[in-house]
Amino acid sequence: MRRCMCALFILMMAGLLGILGFAQKAELLIWPLPTADALPSGLSIAPDGKIYIAQFDAQKIGLLDPGTNELSERGIGANPVSIYAPSNDAVIYTLPHDNVIEYLVFIGGQARWPVPTPGAWPKDLTPAPSGPGQINFWFVERLAGKLARLSPAQIAVTLPLFYPQKHTITPQRQEIIPNVVPVKPSFYAGNPMLPPPLALVQAKTTGPVTEWAVTGFSSNYVEDLALAPKSGAVWFTTSQGELGSLDPPSSTVAFHTLPPNARALGVAVAPDGKIWFTDSATPAIGSLDPVTGDVYLWAIPGGAQPLKILVEPPGRIWFIDREADFVGFLRPSANEFVIYPLPPSSYPVDLVLADDGTAWFVCERGNYVASLSIVPVLGPPPVAPGAGAARILGYSITQVGSHATIQVLYSYDGSLGFPVLIGLYVLPSGEGFSYAPYRITQPGMGTATIELYYNGATPIQSEALRIVMYLQNQQVIAEKKVEFLTTWSP
Numbered sequence: 001m002r003r004c005m006c007a008l009f010i011l012m013m014a015g016l017l018g019i020l021g022f023a024q025k026a027e028l029l030i031w032p033l034p035t036a037d038a039l040p041s042g043l044s045i046a047p048d049g050k051i052y053i054a055q056f057d058a059q060k061i062g063l064l065d066p067g068t069n070e071l072s073e074r075g076i077g078a079n080p081v082s083i084y085a086p087s088n089d090a091v092i093y094t095l096p097h098d099n100v101i102e103y104l105v106f107i108g109g110q111a112r113w114p115v116p117t118p119g120a121w122p123k124d125l126t127p128a129p130s131g132p133g134q135i136n137f138w139f140v141e142r143l144a145g146k147l148a149r150l151s152p153a154q155i156a157v158t159l160p161l162f163y164p165q166k167h168t169i170t171p172q173r174q175e176i177i178p179n180v181v182p183v184k185p186s187f188y189a190g191n192p193m194l195p196p197p198l199a200l201v202q203a204k205t206t207g208p209v210t211e212w213a214v215t216g217f218s219s220n221y222v223e224d225l226a227l228a229p230k231s232g233a234v235w236f237t238t239s240q241g242e243l244g245s246l247d248p249p250s251s252t253v254a255f256h257t258l259p260p261n262a263r264a265l266g267v268a269v270a271p272d273g274k275i276w277f278t279d280s281a282t283p284a285i286g287s288l289d290p291v292t293g294d295v296y297l298w299a300i301p302g303g304a305q306p307l308k309i310l311v312e313p314p315g316r317i318w319f320i321d322r323e324a325d326f327v328g329f330l331r332p333s334a335n336e337f338v339i340y341p342l343p344p345s346s347y348p349v350d351l352v353l354a355d356d357g358t359a360w361f362v363c364e365r366g367n368y369v370a371s372l373s374i375v376p377v378l379g380p381p382p383v384a385p386g387a388g389a390a391r392i393l394g395y396s397i398t399q400v401g402s403h404a405t406i407q408v409l410y411s412y413d414g415s416l417g418f419p420v421l422i423g424l425y426v427l428p429s430g431e432g433f434s435y436a437p438y439r440i441t442q443p444g445m446g447t448a449t450i451e452l453y454y455n456g457a458t459p460i461q462s463e464a465l466r467i468v469m470y471l472q473n474q475q476v477i478a479e480k481k482v483e484f485l486t487t488w489s490p
Contacts, residue, residue: 146215270311285300433455
């Protein structure tokens with residue numbers, strides 16, 4: 001999913017093989033960029049679904065509206081790499097050559113913050129769930145061997161009116177049949193009685209930027225980072241292929257043992273706390289259990305240079321392979337890769353997941369932005385013989401601050417009368433939450449939308465949601481408990 005401190009999307013279907021499938025064909029849409037050799041380096045999905053694009057060599061920020069196929073572009077006079085859209089109208093990105101992070105109102109002015117360490121090469125902007133500033137982002141200082149957090153107390157933006165250049169781009173559309181390959185993982189047992197040693201590292205705050213020198217060697221670059229929502233740890237990889245974790249409050253770093261010759265590059269943290277990484281040496285997709293130290297490696301069939309990795313609950317590990325020109329995912333429960341080949345010499349370099357499960361990515365050599373959508377199987381989901389009158393088939397959750405939108409896919413045959421209501425319980429306590437139940441007044445399948453609000457005065461954390469279908473006499477006729485680990489802010 002998009003990496004966002006305040007947005008969470010979960011998709012889960014009963015009878016998933018029958019409804020979504022894991023080896024289905026996909027629709028690939030390609031929007032070529034109008035500037036030749038623009039070298040797109042990063043992308044981000046705004047809350048309204050539009051796509052912001054960092055174009056390194058073109059020195060531009062692009063904004064694609066997939067609904068109208070309109071691309072708006074703004075020249076910034078510098079070379080952007082990592083990019084993130086905290087709102088529909090503004091974007092934040094790194095400028096490694098200038099050694100700054102910049103905030104841009106797309107049709108207005110900007111603010112910028114210099115990185116204290118000269119020549120640091122900032123990249124991999126990652127929104128933080130909490131921090132002391134108006135905005136809070138972690139990022140990598142690649143050449144300096146540091147992790148850093150940007151937390152400005154205010155954003156002072158000049159407000160000139162700017163009219164972006166606009167292009168209408170008809171996307172190239174093609175259908176892709178995936179390669180589905182079973183792969184047996186290699187297992188490397190850890191030693192939970194011998195945890196990784198901890199080392200105290202240097203932390204320094206300069207204005208709104210706090211830096212942690214996590215490598216200790218100026219030649220040892222930091223490559224990628226990911227945040228662990230439960231522990232607050234910052235996981236990272238280095239140019240030596242190491243997998244490390246920083247505990248910011250104590251400024252301690254641990255380097256975790258990987259199998260011989262494994263070289264971690266991309267890193268992501270799953271909701272259950274497991275660490276997923278791309279291994280550029282094998283190449284492979286790897287998982288580390290930080291409690292036991294156990295490591296699994298799934299060798300990527302035809303892999304060459306796996307880069308970005310993302311976890312899509314409940315069971316897909318998405319990744320891109322730059323040199324092998326494909327986008328795909330690992331399904332660990334089935335020990336199976338599903339790989340979607342791209343046009344030759346595309347070189348995908350960044351990947352994000354939309355709330356509807358669409359994979360968006362940019363290709364630096366192909367000079368395009370693209371979306372990959374798995375084509376759903378038509379028809380209603382199968383109903384097992386003797387199934388109940390009511391069923392909760394799936395759900396999605398999008399949460400921002402104190403508000404969440406929950407969509408529930410349901411079926412009801414009408415045999416128990418009307419109305420039937422759909423409600424929610426926030427676990428563990430549910431105190432301070434309010435919503436209006438959804439009313440079902442006719443039989444069949446449907447999608448219920450429920451707006452959930454947190455009305456408390458202080459931030460709290462939820463662990464799960466209980467979705468229930470019930471009659472007017474409060475009798476529950478169907479329910480589903482789903483993990484929902486997030487922070488609710490007033």
